[in-house]
Amino acid sequence: MTFSEKIAKINYMIKPRKIYMDVKKALKQTAKQEHKGIVEIRREIELAIAEAVKDPDPRMQARWRAIPCMGEYPTPEEVICFISNKIKNDLYSNLT
Secondary structure, eight states: OOHHHHHHHHHHHOOHHHHHHHHHHHHHHHHHHHTSOHHHHHHHHHHHHHHHTTOOOHHHHHHHHTSOOSSSSOOHHHHHHHHHHHHHHHHHHHHO
């Protein structure tokens, strides 16, 4: 099995629920490190997202539109999941 095939298999095996649980765990760890509640951490991220999506730069608008989301704006979980997957994919593509 080639390296690319192994990566494809790993990506296939990762379940969306596991990714969501990892995001929840990350939020919980951040809250603990910041000595804040998860609700407060989520709210801070939501405020940052709301401010960032107002950027009039077309390149930034395109980046925000690239994030799959259920609502008008992505949730903190959707942003974290998207960014972590982007980093993972970029790292894997640099290894091949």
